[in-house]
Amino acid sequence: MRPLTILLLNTMIVLSAQTSDEKEAIAVVQRTFDGIAAHDGDMIRSTMLPDARIYALRDTGAPTGVAVADLVDRIAANKGTLLERFTSPPRVLIHERIAQVWGEYEFLLDGKVSHCGVDSASLFKTDTGWKIAAIVYTAETTGCKGQ
Numbered sequence: 409m410r411p412l413t414i415l416l417l418n419t420m421i422v423l424s425a426q427t428s429d430e431k432e433a434i435a436v437v438q439r440t441f442d443g444i445a446a447h448d449g450d451m452i453r454s455t456m457l458p459d460a461r462i463y464a465l466r467d468t469g470a471p472t473g474v475a476v477a478d479l480v481d482r483i484a485a486n487k488g489t490l491l492e493r494f495t496s497p498p499r500v501l502i503h504e505r506i507a508q509v510w511g512e513y514e515f516l517l518d519g520k521v522s523h524c525g526v527d528s529a530s531l532f533k534t535d536t537g538w539k540i541a542a543i544v545y546t547a548e549t550t551g552c553k554g555q
Contacts, residue, residue: 429533430500433507436538437529441492449480456540457532463544491516495524495553505533513545514554524552 436455443451463473498511514524525546531538
């Protein structure tokens with residue numbers, strides 16, 4: 409129980425120390441995760457620049473990249489229960505109108521850990537708020553916290 413209490417207190421300290429821009433950048437990434445869980449392409453697209461790209465580095469092989477439209481199609485075609493979540497508070501770096509949200513995550517398919525790794529989202533602040541320009545992530549199938 410004590411480690412959980414310490415983790416919760418540390419999380420509260422980190423969250424309370426964040427600026428509004430940091431909170432908003434994290435919220436955009438979380439909205440993307442929510443769109444994935446809801447199989448909601450419009451929600452996902454609302455978080456990204458029109459020409460945003462998503463790049464994955466799997467356990468083996470070369471990095472792969474897809475356009476947002478392809479990601480939305482894949483999510484819509486998947487009929488399983490999807491859940492992507494940070495496993496600890498993400499780190500945020502901001503300089504003027506660019507931001508980087510970086511954190512460890514896990515991805516669950518039908519309630520079971522499919523893979524985990526690091527999500528790194530690059531965002532730009534636009535007239536309508538923070539928008540994701542690119543997501544780069546690792547997809548690791550061993551060593552996940554929830555396995």
